[in-house]
Structures are given as structure tokens and as C-alpha cells.
Amino acid sequence: MIIGIDVGGTHTDAVLLSAGGIEKKIKYATDAADLFHTILACFEKLLDGIDPKRIKRIVISTTLTTNAIVQQDMNPVGMVVSAGPGIDPEFFRTGEQYYCVSGSINHRGREKAPVNTMEINDIVQKMEKAGIEYVGVVSKFCVRNPSHEILIKRILNRHFKKVFLGHHVSGNLNFPRRIATTHLNAAVFSLHKSFFEAIKDSLKQMGLSIPIHILKADGGTMSLESSMSFPGQTVLSGPAASIMGAIPYAPKKQDAIVLDIGGTTTDIAFLVNKAPLLEPMGIQRGQYKSLIRSLQTDSKGIGGDSVVRVKDQELVIGPDRKGPAMAFGGPEPTPTDALIVLGLMPEGNAENARKGIHQIALELGLDDVETADKIFKKCCSIILKKTFEMIDKINTQPVYTVHEFLEGYKISPRKILLLGGPAPYFAKKIEELYHIKTIVVPESSVANAIGAALARTTCEISLNADTEQGIVTAHEEDFAEPISKTYSEDDLIETAHSLLKEKALNSGADPDNIDDVEVVEFQKFNIVRNFSPKGKIFRTKMQIKPGLIKGFEHILSQL
Amino acid sequence: MLKASNKTGLVFFPAFDWAIDPTHPEREERLLYTQDQVTEEGVFDISGIIEYKPEIVTVQDIRRAHFCIPDEKSITTESHLISAGGAKAIANAVLNKEVKNGFALVRPPGHHSMRVSHGGRGFCHINIEAVMVEYIRTQFGLKKIAVIDTDCHHGDGTNDIFWHDPDVLFISLHQDGRTLYPGTGFTGELGGPNSRGSNLNIPLPPGTSTEGYLYVIKNCVLPILEEFKPDLIVNSAGQDNHYTDPLTNMNFSAQGYAMLTSLLKPDIAVLEGGYSIEGALPYVNLGIILSMAGIDYSGVIEPDYDPERLKQSVSVTDKIKKTTDTINAYWKEKDELRQKTGTPGSFETRHREIFYDTDNIFERQKEKIRICRDCGGCFEIDSSASTGNHILGVHIPINACKACTEEGYRLFDQADKQKFNQVILQDRTKDLYEIK
Numbered sequence: 001m002i003i004g005i006d007v008g009g010t011h012t013d014a015v016l017l018s019a020g021g022i023e024k025k026i027k028y029a030t031d032a033a034d035l036f037h038t039i040l041a042c043f044e045k046l047l048d049g050i051d052p053k054r055i056k057r058i059v060i061s062t063t064l065t066t067n068a069i070v071q072q073d074m075n076p077v078g079m080v081v082s083a084g085p086g087i088d089p090e091f092f093r094t095g096e097q098y099y100c101v102s103g104s105i106n107h108r109g110r111e112k113a114p115v116n117t118m119e120i121n122d123i124v125q126k127m128e129k130a131g132i133e134y135v136g137v138v139s140k141f142c143v144r145n146p147s148h149e150i151l152i153k154r155i156l157n158r159h160f161k162k163v164f165l166g167h168h169v170s171g172n173l174n175f176p177r178r179i180a181t182t183h184l185n186a187a188v189f190s191l192h193k194s195f196f197e198a199i200k201d202s203l204k205q206m207g208l209s210i211p212i213h214i215l216k217a218d219g220g221t222m223s224l225e226s227s228m229s230f231p232g233q234t235v236l237s238g239p240a241a242s243i244m245g246a247i248p249y250a251p252k253k254q255d256a257i258v259l260d261i262g263g264t265t266t267d268i269a270f271l272v273n274k275a276p277l278l279e280p281m282g283i284q285r286g287q288y289k290s291l292i293r294s295l296q297t298d299s300k301g302i303g304g305d306s307v308v309r310v311k312d313q314e315l316v317i318g319p320d321r322k323g324p325a326m327a328f329g330g331p332e333p334t335p336t337d338a339l340i341v342l343g344l345m346p347e348g349n350a351e352n353a354r355k356g357i358h359q360i361a362l363e364l365g366l367d368d369v370e371t372a373d374k375i376f377k378k379c380c381s382i383i384l385k386k387t388f389e390m391i392d393k394i395n396t397q398p399v400y401t402v403h404e405f406l407e408g409y410k411i412s413p414r415k416i417l418l419l420g421g422p423a424p425y426f427a428k429k430i431e432e433l434y435h436i437k438t439i440v441v442p443e444s445s446v447a448n449a450i451g452a453a454l455a456r457t458t459c460e461i462s463l464n465a466d467t468e469q470g471i472v473t474a475h476e477e478d479f480a481e482p483i484s485k486t487y488s489e490d491d492l493i494e495t496a497h498s499l500l501k502e503k504a505l506n507s508g509a510d511p512d513n514i515d516d517v518e519v520v521e522f523q524k525f526n527i528v529r530n531f532s533p534k535g536k537i538f539r540t541k542m543q544i545k546p547g548l549i550k551g552f553e554h555i556l557s558q559l
Numbered sequence: 560m561l562k563a564s565n566k567t568g569l570v571f572f573p574a575f576d577w578a579i580d581p582t583h584p585e586r587e588e589r590l591l592y593t594q595d596q597v598t599e600e601g602v603f604d605i606s607g608i609i610e611y612k613p614e615i616v617t618v619q620d621i622r623r624a625h626f627c628i629p630d631e632k633s634i635t636t637e638s639h640l641i642s643a644g645g646a647k648a649i650a651n652a653v654l655n656k657e658v659k660n661g662f663a664l665v666r667p668p669g670h671h672s673m674r675v676s677h678g679g680r681g682f683c684h685i686n687i688e689a690v691m692v693e694y695i696r697t698q699f700g701l702k703k704i705a706v707i708d709t710d711c712h713h714g715d716g717t718n719d720i721f722w723h724d725p726d727v728l729f730i731s732l733h734q735d736g737r738t739l740y741p742g743t744g745f746t747g748e749l750g751g752p753n754s755r756g757s758n759l760n761i762p763l764p765p766g767t768s769t770e771g772y773l774y775v776i777k778n779c780v781l782p783i784l785e786e787f788k789p790d791l792i793v794n795s796a797g798q799d800n801h802y803t804d805p806l807t808n809m810n811f812s813a814q815g816y817a818m819l820t821s822l823l824k825p826d827i828a829v830l831e832g833g834y835s836i837e838g839a840l841p842y843v844n845l846g847i848i849l850s851m852a853g854i855d856y857s858g859v860i861e862p863d864y865d866p867e868r869l870k871q872s873v874s875v876t877d878k879i880k881k882t883t884d885t886i887n888a889y890w891k892e893k894d895e896l897r898q899k900t901g902t903p904g905s906f907e908t909r910h911r912e913i914f915y916d917t918d919n920i921f922e923r924q925k926e927k928i929r930i931c932r933d934c935g936g937c938f939e940i941d942s943s944a945s946t947g948n949h950i951l952g953v954h955i956p957i958n959a960c961k962a963c964t965e966e967g968y969r970l971f972d973q974a975d976k977q978k979f980n981q982v983i984l985q986d987r988t989k990d991l992y993e994i995k
Binding site for chain 2: 085107113140141281398401405406523525527531
């Protein structure tokens with residue numbers, strides 16, 4: 001049996017799955033101040049009357065790191081940054097302990113200026129004096145040549161508890177994002193570590209000593225052990241859990257929209273042939289940009305509990321939430337109240353709902369039912385407008401080859417999958433207004449926990465070969481090997497594949513679930529100097545796509 | 560936080576799957592390291608820098624600037640259409656005021672492509688700036704446009720396309736034609752009889768460094784722009800003046816390019832040549848982008864940059880000053896020069912021979928232009944090429960006067976179809992292209 005737990009902002013959802021389907025499902029109020037007990041309480045309830053030995057897999061998705069970022073409750077981190085020519089790295093300062101140092105590596109990975117060890121020694125003293133325990137080291141183009149980061153780490157190692165290196169974060173180029181991501185990993189490390197060690201111990205006491213998997217923002221899992229180096233990857237795993245939960249109901253070889261309609265916000269994502277779309281570079285939320293692999297999701301400040309008001313004769317919904325709907329004792333009218341007035345939703349105090357909608361009706365000069373209908377339609381149109389904007393943006397993403405320009409895939413969704421509390425009431429209306437087949441995901445209130453439970457391990461590797469310099473590298477994996485001039489495309493793909501498998505298994509993947517491999521990117525260039533060929537550059541990115549572990553989909557599709 | 564003080568649009572189209580041939584300078588690898596540098600710098604994440612997807616230009620777009628022989632499809636590949644489409648996408652973003660300025664980092668380049676194009680010359684098949692300028696004039700109705708070509712090679716294609724156009728000021732700064740392809744662009748090449756002085760060619764001696772380039776910009780280009788008052792400034796931003804470029808002999812630098820850009824303040828910059836793909840392009844392109852966006856570029860310095868070694872000699876400085884004086888004098892006299900040319904209503908003829916080095920084509924042209932004081936004047940080009948194609952193209956300029964328009968139609972109607980493979984009318988007043 002499998003346990004999936006998704007800790008959300010207000011509720012924690014947990015499921016116990018077996019080959020026969022959902023054995024148990026629970027919804028538990030999240031105690032934001034004590035996530036540890038929230039999670040333990042869920043385990044206790046799920047395991048009540050169940051032999052712990054029957055549990056084969058545990059996946060947890062938490063808001064621990066997300067909360068820490070929002071509340072600025074993170075460790076102070078020292079950052080050592082070496083940039084070389086280009087934009088002033090001062091722009092990417094992460095805090096007081098941020099040091100720009102000499103040393104430079106160019107785009108081919110060639111050293112252009114050395115590290116000054118005396119300078120690093122000075123910084124060690126300053127950081128020690130400031131009581132720094134965790135340090136991040138990032139050099140520009142370290143993904144091409146990490147030697148400066150490694151050298152600096154050697155100097156720092158004896159002085160600090162843990163040193164995080166930029167080239168381990170991602171194989172992607174993007175120096176400012178790499179600085180932010182390395183900093184994040186270092187800043188939430190101790191919180192993440194103590195939290196999950198406590199969880200692990202408690203589960204052991206309950207008789208659960210199997211490996212724990214943690215959900216990442218890309219909708220895949222990693223083992224608890226591998227999460228220790230990259231705790232930042234757990235950020236925003238919540239929306240990912242829901243999207244993964246919708247996968248069994250997505251059409252094959254077609255595109256689908258996933259809408260998770262919550263109390264305050266609606267999360268929007270897309271599935272292409274049952275696989276979620278990923279952010280091209282990494283998580284970004286407003287000004288915060290990272291290299292953390294993530295599903296392409298966006299949220300709109302509208303949900304069942306959004307405040308409804310009239311401004312300049314116009315109906316305005318959200319983006320704020322003042323409490324639950326009036327029908328459930330809240331202070332302001334909400335879309336939920338409109339649903340009740342329309343007779344679509346049986347729960348709640350209908351009188352209070354009508355009272356709320358009536359205020360709005362008076363201001364608009366309409367009757368109550370007309371007003372409720374108008375609110376409902378407007379909700380649908382706000383959500384769908386944002387969705388279509390996202391589709392346009394995805395379809396106009398820049399491309400860098402003639403082939404992609406001419407053959408580039410354009411998403412055109414044929415189905416909408418709805419999740420979240422108010423979802424069942426929205427489905428019919430959306431289908432009626434937009435003529436797109438719209439269904440509510442079965443068991444939609446715990447689909448997120450199911451998504452977490454069944455998510456497989458994902459990972460990506462970036463491999464570069466440069467036959468002029470005679471080397472093939474995946475620095476993210478600490479992999480570098482000499483190659484000859486005759487190194488070929490096939491060699492590259494073969495190396496990439498074996499590195500990917502190894503990485504997946506090290507991240508806790510089940511050997512039966514590592515065969516859905518995809519070449520995300522492949523590029524080949526002739527290096528020509530003075531009109532004669534000097535070698536070739538090959539680049540590839542290969543991934544295990546986010547998806548569900550085998551053997552459960554058929555059960556879920558029968559729900 | 561890093562924020563652009565000017566909203567800047569970028570199109571980045573490195574055409575990673577297209578080359579003239581595998582070891583040609585114009586090959587897949589050309590913008591690879593530039594892409595690596597701008598991606599690693601996080602340029603596309605900077606608030607105020609917006610990346611646009613290139614468009615693809617249509618046959619109609621090309622037909623505003625060219626007579627493509629035998630037709631557009633035969634002499635272009637998709638890559639050319641997307642490269643020109645990159646410039647068009649930036650033009651749309653700038654003219655629709657989505658951004659203040661924009662830079663199209665595209666390949667293949669275009670500035671050696673002339674009005675009549677039988678194929679590739681100087682790695683160019685269609686002129687991406689000219690196609691863009693004509694699109695802007697038709698779509699947005701702008702009248703006066705300045706094209707400043709800072710590629711190290713003379714922008715002879717753009718020079719040719721706007722040769723008779725008094726409303727497009729074309730200024731090219733390039734290495735002296737006696738020492739570099741295409742061997743033209745001398746100070747006396749000032750534009751056609753109706754538009755003398757609207758083409759200015761500034762040849763610079765080999766060994767010109769940052770100092771010399773900026774001297775010409777400050778003492779010649781900027782004052783002339785000030786007087787011309789263009790509605791739009793376009794920079795053909797070739798990057799082969801760099802001290803590491805393998806094809807040229809100049810000593811320009813990334814800092815110099817960035818400073819030139821902040822002095823010139825182009826509304827639209829379009830990448831042209833530049834073949835030092837590792838040592839120059841990553842830094843020069845980054846410098847231009849930051850400069851256009853109004854972001855501090857003082858840290859954009861090539862790792863091996865040594866200003867002492869790149870200092871220009873006194874004799875080079877003297878030559879540049881003399882050339883600048885000559886150009887300024889021509890500019891002052893331009894109205895008189897135009898008055899002096901021929902009798903209005905009569906025709907002036909010129910004969911030319913054009914070699915297409917990339918496609919190995921030889922072309923002979925006989926051009927006849929109507930002398931006119933009211934507009935650029937209509938003209939016809941009788942062009943025969945070693946490919947066997949022989950055409951007559953009649954051009955009526957976009958701001959043509961009534962007499963020139965009528966004369967253009969007369970030339971077209973009178974042309975003997977039997978003598979040519981094609982007789983073509985390019986009537987820019989009606990945005991019309993007709994083949995008989």
C-alpha cells in the first residue's frame with residue numbers, strides 16, 4: 001500500500017492506496033505553526049488498524065520551505081560569488097554576507113582569471129565573525145567548468161557546517177538564478193533537515209522504516225537523502241501534487257487544462273498527452289526567479305471565497321479573501337454564496353448567502369438570481385481568460401532553430417480537468433460557456449494526495465561534449481571524462497542515458513519506473529577556426545518526465 | 560534589483576540549424592557563445608527586457624524592397640525569412656510602443672543584398688533592414704528614417720536600395736574599401752541625382768580603434784542626425800570591427816560598441832556581420848543589449864582586452880578627421896548638389912557590374928532614373944545575370960510625385976515583354992508589385 005500526504009495552507013490531505021483503490025482518505029486542518037504534528041496525526045489516522053509492514057511507499061509534499069520563504073524565516077547564509085566580465089554581480093546580492101570575488105571562467109569553460117585564495121581566506125574570517133554556518137559558492141559558467149567553485153569550497157570546508165555549490169543546482173545556464181537557488185538551498189537546509197529527521201524517527205516508531213519520498217515542484221519525487229542537498233526543490237510542490245492527481249483523467253495524445261479552484265486562488269496548468277508542461281528555466285513567482293525545475297503553473301487570485309464587490313458599477317471579484325462565504329459565517333459575499341443562491345450548491349446557510357448576494361444586487365440594480373448568475377459567469381471568465389493568456393504565452397515562446405519555428409508544437413487543449421472544493425459546481429457552466437469538454441476529477445478533494453502518492457521519481461541531466469577540448473561533462477553530477485575526436489552523437493546519448501538512470505536510482509526511483517526517458521534537447525555544432533573544422537560540440541538534456549508510477553492508473557480511472 | 564531603464568525588446572534567432580556550408584563563417588555555431596553568455600547573464604530575466612519570437616516575412620514584405628530573380632522562393636531559405644522576420648517583430652514591438660527600443664539578434668545577415676537580388680552576396684540573400692524599413696513605412700506611415708550601418712564591411716546592399724531615396728538617410732561606417740570586401744563605400748558615393756547627400760559613406764583606415772569610431776559618431780553622425788530629424792533610427796549593428804575579428808583589421812571593443820549604442824540611441828538595432836564568435840560576439844552583444852536597456856555595462860570587458868595595445872596611431876587619427884571633415888562638407892552642400900544634377904524630367908543612366916561572391920553570379924545592370932526635384936524619382940533597372948535571367952524592374956518610390964508615378968507606369972507599359980524574362984512594377988505608392 002502507498003501513502004500520499006499533501007500539506008496545504010489550510011488543509012492537509014492524505015490517502016492510503018492499495019491495488020484495490022482508495023483504502024482511506026482524510027482531510028485534516030493544517031496547523032501552520034506545527035506541521036510536524038499535522039503530518040504525524042495524518043499518519044496515525046491512516047495507519048489505524050493497518051499493519052505498517054503493508055506500506056511500501058510514502059510520499060510527502062509540504063509547505064515547509066514555502067512558508068519559510070514567505071515568513072523570511074531562513075538561516076543567514078554567506079555567499080561567495082565570482083563573476084568575471086558581464087553584469088555587475090552586486091545586482092544579485094542575497095543578503096549582508098555576500099562577497100564578489102575575483103576569478104573568471106568563460107563560456108567555453110576556459111579559465112580567464114584565477115581564484116585569489118588570500119581573498120577567500122579574508123572572507124572566511126569575516127563570515128566566521130558574523131556567525132555564518134552555511135555558505136553558497138557560485139561562479140559564472142561553473143556548469144562549463146566548476147573548478148573555481150571546488151577550489152573555493154576546499155578553503156571553506158573546514159570552517160563551515162555545509163557548503164553548497166552552484167554547479168550542483170542545475171545544468172542550465174543562468175548565473176543570477178543559480179545564485180538565488182544556491183542561496184535558497186543553503187538557507188532552508190537546517191530547517192528541512194531537522195524537520196524530516198524528526199518525521200523519519202517518528203515514523204520508525206510507528207513501525208514504518210521504508211524510505212520516504214518527497215514531492216518536488218516538478219511533480220516528481222526524490223528520496224529524503226537526496227533532498228538534503230536540494231531542499232529548495234520542495235518549494236511549490238502543492239500545486240504539482242494536484243496536477244499529478246489529474247493525470248489519470250487526461251486524454252491520450254491530446255492537450256488538457258488543469259484548473260485547481262481553491263478558496264483564494266485558482267492554479268492553472270497544462271497536460272500534453274498526459275504529461276505536465278514544465279517551466280523552461282525554473283520556478284518564478286514575481287521577482288523571484290530560480291533554477292528549480294517546476295511544472296508550468298500559474299495562479300490567479302480568484303476562488304470560492306474571493307470577496308465580491310461593486311466598484312464604479314462594475315462587478316469585481318477577488319483577489320482578496322476575507323474569510324469563508326457568508327453562507328458559512330463569513331463577512332463578505334463570495335462566489336460560493338452565488339452558487340448557493342443559484343441552487344447549485346446544497347450546503348451552507350442559504351439565507352445568509354442570499355443576504356450577501358442581495359447587497360450586490362442592489363448596487364447593480366438586478367435581482368438576486370441575475371446577480372448570482374452574473375457573479376458565477378464572471379468567475380468562469382476570469383479563470384478562463386487567464387488560462388487562454390497562458391496558452392498564448394506558451395505558444396509564442398521564442399525558438400532558436402528554423403525547424404522549431406516551422407514545426408513547433410502549439411498546445412490546443414480539448415478538455416478541462418477541474419479540481420478543488422467548488423469544482424463540481426463549475427464544470428457544467430464552463431462547458432456551456434466555452435464549449436470545451438469539462439470534467440471534475442473523481443475524488444477531486446483528495447486528488448492532490450493521490451497525485452503525491454503516485455508520482456514517480458523525476459530527474460534531468462545536462463551533458464556537454466566538446467571534442468576540441470576533448471572532454472564530456474555533466475558537472476551537475478560531478479561527471480567528467482576525456483573523449484577522442486571521434487566521439488559521436490550516439491556516444492553522447494548513451495552516456496546521458498546511463499547517467500540519467502544512475503541519477504534516478506540514487507534519487508530513490510523504483511527500477512521499474514525509470515524507462516520513460518525523453519531527450520529534451522539535442523544540439524550539435526561544428527567548431528570551425530580559420531576555416532577548418534577543429535571539433536564538435538554536442539549538447540543534450542535528458543529527463544525522466546513527471547508521470548505516475550505503473551500499476552495504479554487503471555484503478556483510478558474506474559473511480 | 561536589476562531593472563532596465565528603457566523597456567527593450569529582443570529577438571534572438573541564432574538559427575542553430577542553418578549554415579551556408581559547414582565551415583563557412585555564416586554557420587550554426589556563430590551565435591552559440593552569444594546565446595550562452597546572454598543566458599548565463601540572465602538577460603531575459605531582467606525586468607523591462609522582453610524577448611519576442613521572430614515572425615516570418617511574407618513575399619509581399621520582400622517585394623517592397625527587392626526584385627528577387629527569378630522569384631523570392633528560389634533565392635531564400637526559411638532561415639532568411641525568419642531572420643528578416645526577427646527584424647520585423649522588433650519593428651512591430653517598437654512601433655506599437657510595447658517597448659522603447661529593440662535589438663534583433665538574428666542570422667543570416669542582409670546588408671549586402673541589393674534591390675535586385677539574383678542570389679547570395681556577402682553572405683546575404685535579402686536585405687533584412689531594408690525589408691523592415693519598407694514594412695515600417697507602409698504599415699506605420701513613418702516618413703523619415705535613418706539607417707546607420709556600423710558593420711565593418713560597407714553596407715553596399717542597403718546603400719543601393721536607398722540610393723535614390725531622399726527620405727532615408729543611410730550612413731555607413733566601414734573599413735576602407737581598398738582593403739576589404741566589397742571594395743566600395745568611398746566618400747564620394749553620395750546617393751542618386753535626386754538624393755545626393757542622403758547616402759553618406761565613411762571609410763575608416765585599418766587600425767581604427769574605439770577612439771576613432773566614437774570620434775566619427777560624435778563629430779559627424781550625431782550632428783547630421785540632429786539636422787535630418789529622422790522619425791526612426793535603425794542601426795545595422797555589425798560586430799566585425801572588433802579587434803579579434805578574423806575577417807577585418809579594426810580595433811573596436813565591446814565597451815566601444817556599448818558607448819556607440821548609447822550615443823546613437825537607435826530605436827532598432829539589427830545584427831549584421833561579426834565573425835569572432837568566441838572572443839567578440841558574446842561581449843559585444845551583451846554590451847549593446849545593456850546599453851539599449853539603459854543598464855550599467857561597465858563590466859562588459861573582453862577577458863583579453865588591453866586598451867594600450869589597441870591604441871590607434873596618430874596617422875589613423877588624422878585620416879579619420881579628414882574624412883569626417885569631407886563628409887560634413889558634403890552634407891552641408893547636399894541641397895546645391897541636388898540642384899546641380901540634370902534637367903528635371905530628363906533621365907540619367909548608369910551602368911553597373913555586380914558580383915555575387917556567395918553564389919558566384921555575375922550581374923550587369925543598366926539603370927535609368929527620372930530627374931525630379933519633388934520626389935526620389937521613378938527608375939527602371941535592366942538587369943541580366945550569368946544565371947541567364949534578364950529582367951526589367953520599374954520602381955515608383957513611396958513618396959512619388961504625380962509625374963514620376965505616371966512616368967513609372969509608362970515605363971512599365973512600354974517595356975517589351977519579349978526582351979525580358981520578367982518585367983516587374985514595384986509601385987510603392989500603392990504597395991503594389993506586378994509582373995507581366
